[in-house]
Amino acid sequence: MRHDQLPAWQALREQSWHYQGAFDLRRAFAKQPGRFEAFRVEAPHVVADLSKNLWDGPVLDALCALADTLQLPQKRAALLAGEVVNPTEGRPALHACVRGRWAEAPDGPADPWTDGLRDMLALAEAVRADPEIDHVVHLGIGGSGLGPELAVQALAAGHGARQRLHFVANVDGHELQEVLSGLPPQRTLFVVASKSWSTAETLQNARTAQAWMQAAGVPQPERHFVAISAKAERARAMGMGRVLHMPDGVGGRFSLWSAVGLPVAVALGAAGFAELLAGAVEMDRHFATAPLRHNLPVCLGLLDVWNSTFLGMSSRCVAPYHHGLRRLPAYLQQLEMESNGKGVCLQARPLPYTTTAAVWGEPGSNGQHAFFQWLHQGTQRVPTEFTVVRQPRHALPGHHEALLANAFGQAQALMQGGMASGAQLPGHQDFPGNRPSTMLLLDALTPRSLGALLAMHEHRVFVASVVWGINCFDQWGVELGKTLALDLQARMRRQDWVGLDASTAGLMQWAAQARTPVGAPGVPA
Numbered sequence: 001m002r003h004d005q006l007p008a009w010q011a012l013r014e015q016s017w018h019y020q021g022a023f024d025l026r027r028a029f030a031k032q033p034g035r036f037e038a039f040r041v042e043a044p045h046v047v048a049d050l051s052k053n054l055w056d057g058p059v060l061d062a063l064c065a066l067a068d069t070l071q072l073p074q075k076r077a078a079l080l081a082g083e084v085v086n087p088t089e090g091r092p093a094l095h096a097c098v099r100g101r102w103a104e105a106p107d108g109p110a111d112p113w114t115d116g117l118r119d120m121l122a123l124a125e126a127v128r129a130d131p132e133i134d135h136v137v138h139l140g141i142g143g144s145g146l147g148p149e150l151a152v153q154a155l156a157a158g159h160g161a162r163q164r165l166h167f168v169a170n171v172d173g174h175e176l177q178e179v180l181s182g183l184p185p186q187r188t189l190f191v192v193a194s195k196s197w198s199t200a201e202t203l204q205n206a207r208t209a210q211a212w213m214q215a216a217g218v219p220q221p222e223r224h225f226v227a228i229s230a231k232a233e234r235a236r237a238m239g240m241g242r243v244l245h246m247p248d249g250v251g252g253r254f255s256l257w258s259a260v261g262l263p264v265a266v267a268l269g270a271a272g273f274a275e276l277l278a279g280a281v282e283m284d285r286h287f288a289t290a291p292l293r294h295n296l297p298v299c300l301g302l303l304d305v306w307n308s309t310f311l312g313m314s315s316r317c318v319a320p321y322h323h324g325l326r327r328l329p330a331y332l333q334q335l336e337m338e339s340n341g342k343g344v345c346l347q348a349r350p351l352p353y354t355t356t357a358a359v360w361g362e363p364g365s366n367g368q369h370a371f372f373q374w375l376h377q378g379t380q381r382v383p384t385e386f387t388v389v390r391q392p393r394h395a396l397p398g399h400h401e402a403l404l405a406n407a408f409g410q411a412q413a414l415m416q417g418g419m420a421s422g423a424q425l426p427g428h429q430d431f432p433g434n435r436p437s438t439m440l441l442l443d444a445l446t447p448r449s450l451g452a453l454l455a456m457h458e459h460r461v462f463v464a465s466v467v468w469g470i471n472c473f474d475q476w477g478v479e480l481g482k483t484l485a486l487d488l489q490a491r492m493r494r495q496d497w498v499g500l501d502a503s504t505a506g507l508m509q510w511a512a513q514a515r516t517p518v519g520a521p522g523v524p525a
């Protein structure tokens with residue numbers, strides 16, 4: 001049966017009209033003095049305040065009942081047991097299995113799920129100890145770049161890595177050129193991460209890096225390249241000196257916990273990376289065992305369904321109030337929108353209801369000087385998800401209290417509304433309030449707490465996908481653009497636009513007038 005035809009779904013649809021209209025957070029807090037406690041959900045290393053969302057106990061209970069009707073516990077068990085949960089690719093989704101299996105036996109025995117991880121940790125230690133490597137350049141895009149970049153930015157400070165870490169994702173040569181200019185080739189190691197070893201951007205960057213290394217006359221250039229892939233033979237054929245394996249069953253956007261995490265292990269050391277894995281495993285255990293109503297990934301996944309599908313809020317603002325989490329919005333964009341940006345059910349029938357909202361955002365307090373005006377007084381109401389960390393890693397007086405006060409103050413203003421003090425312009429200076437937000441609280445930003453936070457987000461995505469009845473582990477929607485781009489790139493070289501639609505032909509002709517012909521050969525200086 002279609003999920004939206006279930007009585008539990010239809011009851012929620014009926015209830016939702018009230019929460020889209022008359023429901024008022026200020027009245028809800030007045031009526032329920034214990035609302036903050038009632039919507040506080042604790043998980044390992046993360047506490048969530050869900051009280052400022054447009055729901056109440058009966059709604060959350062009804063959402064949990066719907067999830068139960070849709071067999072979330074059984075589907076969760078299948079995911080965590082490594083069963084095939086990605087039917088269109090006939091694969092399991094092994095991210096939790098890999099870290100769980102590793103946690104049980106970090107030193108072996110040989111295991112296809114964890115061998116690549118063990119090899120990666122050994123290599124990371126060797127790189128950290130190698131006096132001849134000063135720079136590590138990670139080439140990877142999407143899940144092969146976002147997770148490592150986020151984790152390195154969040155955690156590298158204070159973990160004693162001697163090497164400088166650089167990340168390049170875009171095929172835009174400006175990014176690679178910016179990184180390469182001034183780097184000493186003979187003291188640089190490239191990590192080329194591509195699960196499929198068919199992503200044009202990453203392979204283009206890798207080929208240019210190889211040309212750069214050869215142009216510098218570095219002996220044995222292949223020794224300066226480590227590949228991470230599920231297609232080892234393709235990587236070797238391209239001249240990679242070493243290849244680390246990642247299991248086919250680990251999805252790209254879920255691959256931080258595999259050998260793709262190499263730059264993180266170089267930054268943190270094997271022990272630090274083990275902490276990252278341990279935090280994620282603690283969250284996995286919480287997700288596997290906590291009752292649905294007190295299960296943080298479950299509550300967040302159900303909240304995502306409630307906000308998007310039932311309340312019609314088409315996006316969610318992600319506002320991490322910590323500089324180390326500045327890439328969290330981009331990471332969650334891929335994790336959520338590539339996982340649940342689907343319009344057909346598992347049986348390939350078009351869905352009559354909305355699935356995932358768009359995810360966007362910037363670190364706080366920057367966003368307060370960019371889009372919080374829209375959040376407070378715009379005509380569209382969307383939820384804001386704050387992430388705050390109680391303990392700073394700096395000792396600069398006054399900064400952290402200001403940061404936390406801003407996060408809490410913004411959430412308070414979104415909910416309470418009203419007029420700014422001294423306001424003279426009714427209407428212009430009115431804040432409607434009743435605008436929802438979630439507060440995710442970490443005591444400190446450590447490998448363990450980051451591991452738990454990211455595992456929590458992975459599982460919330462899965463929970464929402466179960467309710468929506470979609471496959472969160474495939475991404476067929478990215479294939480067409482890749483194919484068309486390859487055709488246009490070949491046409492660009494031939495200056496051939498015959499048969500193209502008028503717009504694309506016009507754009508190609510515009511590009512062809514570039515002074516430096518697009519695609520001119522050259523290696524960064």
Ligand code: F6P
Nearest residue numbers: 142143144194195196199252478
């Ligand atoms: O965006 C499409 C995608 O396949 C992502 O799912 C993946 O993380 C990224 O491209 C990179 O893929 P690969 O690791 O195979 O280069």
